[in-house]
Amino acid sequence: MSRLLTTFLGAASMLLAASGSAVAQDYPTRPIQLMVAFPAGGSTDIAARIVGAIAEKALGQPITVVNKGGAGGQVGWTEMVRQKPDGYYIGFINLPATNTVILDPERKAIFTEKDFTPIINQVLDPGVIWVRADSPYKTVKDLLEAAKKSPGTIRAATTGILSDDHLAILMTEEAAPGVNFRLVHLEGGAAQFKEIMAGNIDVAFDNVGSIVNRVKSGEVRALAVTDDVRSKFLPDVPTMKELGYPTVISSSTRGIAGPKGMPAPVVAKLRDVLKKAMADPEHVKKLEDQGIAIKIMVGEEYDKYFADAHAKAKKYTEWAKNRPQK
Amino acid sequence: MDTFQHLMAGLAAAMSLQNLTFALIGCILGTLIGVLPGLGPAAGTAILIPLTFQLDPTGALIMLSAIYYGAMYGGTITSVLINVPGEAASVVTCFDGHQMAKQGRGGTALGIAAIGSFIGGIVATIALIVVAPPLARFALSFGPPEFFALMLVGLCLVTGLAGRSLLAGLAMAVLGLLIAMVGIDPVRGAPRFTFGIPSLYDGVGFIPVVMGLFGVAEILLTVERPYREVIKTNLASLLPSREEWRRCVGAITRGTGIGFFLGLIPGVGAIIPTFVAYIVEKRISKTPERFGQGAIEGVAAPETANNAYANAAMIPLLTLGIPSSPTIAVLMGAFIVNGLTPGPFLFKERPDLVWAVIASFLLGNILLLILNLPLVGLWARLLRLPYQYVCVGTLLFCVIGAYSLQQNVFDIGVMIVCGIIGYGMRKIDLPIAPLVLGLILGPFLEKSLRTSLEMSAGDFSIFLTRPLCLGLLVISAVVLIASALNLAPPEVRKSDT
Numbered sequence: 001m002s003r004l005l006t007t008f009l010g011a012a013s014m015l016l017a018a019s020g021s022a023v024a025q026d027y028p029t030r031p032i033q034l035m036v037a038f039p040a041g042g043s044t045d046i047a048a049r050i051v052g053a054i055a056e057k058a059l060g061q062p063i064t065v066v067n068k069g070g071a072g073g074q075v076g077w078t079e080m081v082r083q084k085p086d087g088y089y090i091g092f093i094n095l096p097a098t099n100t101v102i103l104d105p106e107r108k109a110i111f112t113e114k115d116f117t118p119i120i121n122q123v124l125d126p127g128v129i130w131v132r133a134d135s136p137y138k139t140v141k142d143l144l145e146a147a148k149k150s151p152g153t154i155r156a157a158t159t160g161i162l163s164d165d166h167l168a169i170l171m172t173e174e175a176a177p178g179v180n181f182r183l184v185h186l187e188g189g190a191a192q193f194k195e196i197m198a199g200n201i202d203v204a205f206d207n208v209g210s211i212v213n214r215v216k217s218g219e220v221r222a223l224a225v226t227d228d229v230r231s232k233f234l235p236d237v238p239t240m241k242e243l244g245y246p247t248v249i250s251s252s253t254r255g256i257a258g259p260k261g262m263p264a265p266v267v268a269k270l271r272d273v274l275k276k277a278m279a280d281p282e283h284v285k286k287l288e289d290q291g292i293a294i295k296i297m298v299g300e301e302y303d304k305y306f307a308d309a310h311a312k313a314k315k316y317t318e319w320a321k322n323r324p325q326k
Numbered sequence: 327m328d329t330f331q332h333l334m335a336g337l338a339a340a341m342s343l344q345n346l347t348f349a350l351i352g353c354i355l356g357t358l359i360g361v362l363p364g365l366g367p368a369a370g371t372a373i374l375i376p377l378t379f380q381l382d383p384t385g386a387l388i389m390l391s392a393i394y395y396g397a398m399y400g401g402t403i404t405s406v407l408i409n410v411p412g413e414a415a416s417v418v419t420c421f422d423g424h425q426m427a428k429q430g431r432g433g434t435a436l437g438i439a440a441i442g443s444f445i446g447g448i449v450a451t452i453a454l455i456v457v458a459p460p461l462a463r464f465a466l467s468f469g470p471p472e473f474f475a476l477m478l479v480g481l482c483l484v485t486g487l488a489g490r491s492l493l494a495g496l497a498m499a500v501l502g503l504l505i506a507m508v509g510i511d512p513v514r515g516a517p518r519f520t521f522g523i524p525s526l527y528d529g530v531g532f533i534p535v536v537m538g539l540f541g542v543a544e545i546l547l548t549v550e551r552p553y554r555e556v557i558k559t560n561l562a563s564l565l566p567s568r569e570e571w572r573r574c575v576g577a578i579t580r581g582t583g584i585g586f587f588l589g590l591i592p593g594v595g596a597i598i599p600t601f602v603a604y605i606v607e608k609r610i611s612k613t614p615e616r617f618g619q620g621a622i623e624g625v626a627a628p629e630t631a632n633n634a635y636a637n638a639a640m641i642p643l644l645t646l647g648i649p650s651s652p653t654i655a656v657l658m659g660a661f662i663v664n665g666l667t668p669g670p671f672l673f674k675e676r677p678d679l680v681w682a683v684i685a686s687f688l689l690g691n692i693l694l695l696i697l698n699l700p701l702v703g704l705w706a707r708l709l710r711l712p713y714q715y716v717c718v719g720t721l722l723f724c725v726i727g728a729y730s731l732q733q734n735v736f737d738i739g740v741m742i743v744c745g746i747i748g749y750g751m752r753k754i755d756l757p758i759a760p761l762v763l764g765l766i767l768g769p770f771l772e773k774s775l776r777t778s779l780e781m782s783a784g785d786f787s788i789f790l791t792r793p794l795c796l797g798l799l800v801i802s803a804v805v806l807i808a809s810a811l812n813l814a815p816p817e818v819r820k821s822d823t
Contacts (some may be wrong), residue, residue, distance in 0.1 A: 039665060070528040071510040071517075078524065106516035155781055161515055184780040185513055187773070194671045200469035200781060 027087055027266050028061040034256070035091030037076025039069035043209065043292065044092055044254050047123060050286050055277035059269075066091075072160065074101050074109060081111040085259040087266035090119065093257045095306065099313035100162035104321075113310050117262040118302050120274045121255035123287065124295035125207040127168045127226035128234070132196050133219055135203075140224045140243050143203060144176045151180035157192045157204040161185045165205035167316040168226050168250035170323070175245040196220065207252050208233055212291035226250040233291045253295070253309070255302065271298050329459050336681025340689055345388050348381065349686050352389035353693045356396015359413075361404060361705050362716055365548070366413040367397035367596075368653040368762075369540035373720070375533055375660050376727035383664040384679050388686040390660045394653055395447060395636045395687070398596070399694045402439040402629055403705050406432055407557050415596035415632040418604045422617065422624030427557045429620050433702070437564035438574055438622055439629040440698035446582045446634035447691040453586055454641050455684060458673070462645040465670035470781065471788050473647075474774040475798035477767050480648040481760070482802040483593030486809030488757035495760045495809075498751075502764020503771070505530050512769060513776050525736040532659045532766055534728045534741040539758055540652070541724045542745025545717050547752060556709045564699055570622045577607050577623040581630030588631075589638025592650035595759065599635040600628035637687055643668050644680060647770070652762040659766060667770075 034052050036045045045067060052063040068076035073094060083089035093116060102109050129140065137143040147154045158166040166185070173179050184201060186192050189210035195201040197219070205226075212233045214220045225231050226248050228241040240248040256274060258267070277283060278296050287294055297305055339345060359370030371393050378386035401412035406423040419439065426435040468476065485495040508519045509529030520526040566574065581603045588599040607627045608617045617624050642648045647669030649655035661668045666676065673680050698705075728741040751758055782788035790796050 072515060074510070075524070075527055101515075104515060106511075106514060108517065152783060161513060182780070182783055184777060186777065187512070190671065190675065194466070195469065198467050198469055 027269055028059060030088060031062040031064055032056075032059070032087070033066045033089045033091075034063050035066045035068055035076050035080050035089065037068055037070075037073035037080075037092060037094070039067055042069075043290070044094060046290075047254065047287055047292065048092055050283055051122060051274065051277050054280050054283055055273050058273045058276060072101065073097055074107060077101065078110055080257075081115040081259050083259050085117065085261040085263075087258065087262055087270060090256055090258040090270065092122075092254055093118070095253045095255070095309040096164050096167060096313040097162075097252070099310045100167075100317055102310075103314050103317040104162055113306070115260050116257040116306075117260055117267060118306050119256045119258060119267055119270050119298070120278070121253055121295060121297035121302050121305065122274075122278055123254040123292055125209045125252045125292055126231055127165060127205060127250040127252070128208050128211055128231075128237070129168075129172075129203065129205055129223045129226065130196075130211055130215070130220050131203050131223060132199075133221050135221065137203065137223065138221075140238075140240070140245075143223060144172070144179050147181055148176070148178040151178070152182050154181050155184050155200070155202045156181035157184045157186045157195060157201045159186060159188050159192065159206055162317060162320060164207070164250050164252045166320065167313065168205045168248065170316045170319055171226070171248045171250060172240075172245065174319075175240075175247050193220075209290060209292040231293065233288075233293070253305075255297070329455065332459075332677050332681045333455055333685060335678065336683075336685035337688070339384065339678065339682035340388065340685040345385055345682065345686065346689065348385045348389040349392045349690050350693055352392025353396040353690055353697055356393040356398075357400035357403075357694070357697055357705060358708070359393065360397040360400020360402070360416075361412055361708055362720075365544055365720065366540065366653075367394050368536065368651075368656050369544045370397050371653060371656045371660070372533065372536040373541040373724050373727055375537075375656075375663065376730045378660070379663075379730065383666055384682050386664055387661065387666075387679070387683050388690075390657060391640070391683060391686065392690045392693075394657055395633065395690060396694055396697075398633050398636045399440065399443050399698055400705070402443075402625075403436060403698075403702065404709065406435045406439070406625075407706055407709060409557075410551075413596075415600050415635075416629075417597065418600040418628040419625055421604070422619070422621050424557075425618065425620035426622070426625065431620065432557065433564045434566050434570065434622065435625050436702050437699060438566050438570070438626045440564075440695055440702075442574070442578045442581060442626045442630035443633040443698075444691055444695040445578050446585055446630035446632075447637050447694075448688065449582045450586045450589065450634040450637035451684065451687040451691070454637060454644075454687075458641055458645050458684070461641070462670040462673035465646050466674060468670070468794070469792075470774040470777040471792055471795040472798065474771060474778055475789065475795045475802070476646060476648060477771045477774070478802045479798050479805070480592040480642075480650065481763055481767055481771070482805040482809075483591065484650075484763045485593075485760040486805045487593045487595070487598075488759040490755070492806070492809050494755075495757050498757055499760035499764040502761040503768045505535070505761075506765050506768020507772070512773050513780075525734060529769075530740060531731060531737055533663060533731055534737040535744045535765060536652070536656050536659065536762060537724055537728055538741040538744025538746075539748035539751075539762065540656075542721065542741060543748030543752060545721055545724075546745065546749045548713065549717055556706065564702065566622060573621075573623050574626040577603075577627040578630045580606055581627040582634045585631035585634025585636075586638040589635040589650070590641055592642055592648055593759075594635075595651050596632055596635055596639075596653070599631040603627040603631035633691075637691075640684075640687070644684070645670060645673060647672075649763065649766060652759050655762050655766045 036048045038044045048065050052065055056063040068079050080091040101107050102112055131137050156169055169181055189206050192204040196204055208231045215222045222234055222237045224240050225237050226240050230239055359365050371390055374393055378389055397413055401416035402419050404410050404412035405416040405419040406427050409420050409424040411417045423435045481499055485499045488495045508526055510527055511518055584603045585599045588594045604627055607623045608614050639650050639654055642650050643654050649658045658668055666672055725738055728737045731737050778788055
């Protein structure tokens with residue numbers, strides 16, 4: 001009896017596996033939802049719609065962008081990890097924001113870094129340190145010397161607590177011992193610009209994409225890009241590596257992932273289609289016109305980047321939590 | 327670009343076929359809301375926000391603004407014809423307007439109201455165009471401490487002027503602030519008061535709350551009221567005689583001035599300007615005994631004042647981001663839903679949008695004059711619609727609207743609960759304005775307070791060492807003390823819209 005049952009179960013499971021792989025090979029047979037954890041009209045959303053519109057032609061099924069904004073992305077990511085890993089619900093993850101949501105105990109996130117299947121990275125927007133055009137700080141050296149001379153007085157703006165910009169400030173403080181900023185967490189690039197221009201903030205940490213037009217118009221001055229290579233959008237601005245701070249490497253990335261446990265053929269199909277779409281001249285032009293740098297990473301490279309970003313975020317999140325002035 | 331160029335670009339945008347259509351739809355819906363007794367501008371604007379989700383932000387804001395000032399026009403019709411104000415700001419119009427209708431001069435009353443409203447609206451908009459840009463430029467230099475103090479002044483004025491008891495006003499303002507704290511902490515990112523319910527992570531939605539507090543609650547109250555007979559009056563002769571014109575010129579001029587200046591002060595609300603304008607006319611009239619017996623100035627002055635007020639009240643919103651009444655707070659909610667925070671920064675960064683909306687006020691006032699003068703008979707006929715259908719229809723619309731916000735049933739629940747709370751608050755005479763203001767300003771107030779303290783590394787003296795900030799804090803204190811001592815005149819203190 002028990003043997004019969006075993007045989008039956010074995011046959012059933014084989015059948016199930018076979019049908020599963022058949023499903024994976026036919027994929028996709030219905031529309032795919034592409035979740036964006038930020039409201040419509042934001043930079044992640046705009047880039048998602050551009051790549052979605054190109055990829056759906058090759059995929060043969062519509063890709064619908066679904067905005068699940070709120071709580072700095074946490075609402076959307078919570079939604080995504082709860083979905084079936086069948087490839088019909090994928091979404092954008094924003095490293096290191098996704099990591100810091102996981103790592104910050106106050107957030108009580110229901111997901112961990114293991115709950116995602118990374119598929120492909122789309123954008124890597126490096127960090128930038130910038131001041132008002134008439135600021136006394138002409139270089140990073142000026143800024144760091146001032147922050148060392150009178151610690152805790154130079155008001156430095158982030159784009160939110162535990163954002164990549166917050167981590168960049170902590171990296172700078174680590175790389176230049178004695179330097180200590182007074183942190184002011186603002187809600188984004190627009191707020192930073194307003195407060196810098198009104199003289200309420202001394203220096204801002206943000207990403208190249210949000211500031212490139214204002215550097216060109218001469219309203220603000222970029223002091224350094226927190227990367228190891230110069231940004232093609234700000235070719236005259238030195239990198240922190242060039243300036244002797246090789247550990248100050250911080251950027252904001254956006255990539256596409258799914259819930260954990262997606263079948264390999266589905267991941268492969270999505271990866272190939274999305275990779276082609278991201279290399280499409282239309283995609284490249286539309287993003288670069290906004291000063292957003294494309295960086296396609298797939299497979300092991302992206303897995304490794306995810307793991308590195310997580311490790312780095314972990315270190316600085318813990319540090320941020322223990323810093324006397326948060 | 328200077329103001330003139332911005333205005334011309336705005337006019338061009340507002341006159342595009344698409345935006346003109348939105349303004350027209352807004353004006354029609356607004357007039358309809360004004361005509362339907364019980365449904366005020368705040369309720370109307372709130373329940374119609376979901377209609378605009380598919381539009382681009384400019385179109386959406388043009389339409390919602392048109393609904394707001396359109397309702398100010400429409401309220402007159404019911405005041406005159408059935409002696410029930412279509413919205414609270416038309417209460418005063420009942421005094422003489424309804425008498426005029428009984429004497430067979432209803433058409434003239436409606437005519438002068440529409441003309442006065444038009445003049446008041448246009449003049450106030452032109453004044454807005456002149457005043458707003460320098461004010462916004464000045465406000466751009468405000469930092470978080472100044473904005474914190476400014477919002478506090480707004481909140482104190484609304485609280486101090488609302489209702490008969492300062493204590494009740496303060497309690498409601500604090501309740502609004504408390505509800506605003508539900509959700510993710512804007513600075514530290516920790517969930518607060520969410521009880522593990524994911525729908526609460528983004529806070530209690532402002533739109534479903536105001537749809538409930540105003541829309542649902544007002545429908546419930548309307549159901550209680552008896553049906554009123556529509557007066558059959560002469561609607562053929564809309565234009566006043568030469569003698570009546572002579573009487574009205576002064577009334578309209580003074581009404582415009584009163585409405586405009588009171589519109590600049592947060593918390594005044596739409597009713598006070600109408601009362602003040604009426605009292606001023608009665609005081610300076612050589613024949614004050616005619617007032618209450620069908621004096622045409624008694625219609626012209628308050629109707630002009632309420633529209634001048636409606637357009638002037640956009641100034642603090644557009645330049646400072648301070649809503650001065652619940653209806654404006656609802657409008658601010660509509661901006662925020664569209665991803666735009668009204669204030670000096672929006673004025674600078676999105677002049678295209680701000681000026682298109684301002685220019686649409688000019689066009690909207692012209693559209694309303696057309697809608698109200700020749701078509702007034704059509705609106706009067708709408709008054710014969712049986713209440714029960716109107717109420718059920720509106721309620722259905724509210725439910726669909728609340729659901730369409732995020733396709734979340736939770737929002738319908740929030741709206742219904744708030745509807746019941748709003749009904750109860752009106753029954754026991756608790757002011758709603760401070761609650762709504764607290765709710766919409768809460769997140770901004772908290773953020774600017776905490777950013778200020780981050781700027782000063784936790785030192786509260788930052789609020790005292792910046793002169794402008796200190797001055798504003800002193801004003802808040804003076805407002806609260808004056809209100810505790812009952813210094814404001816009684817007509818001013820009982821209004822709540």
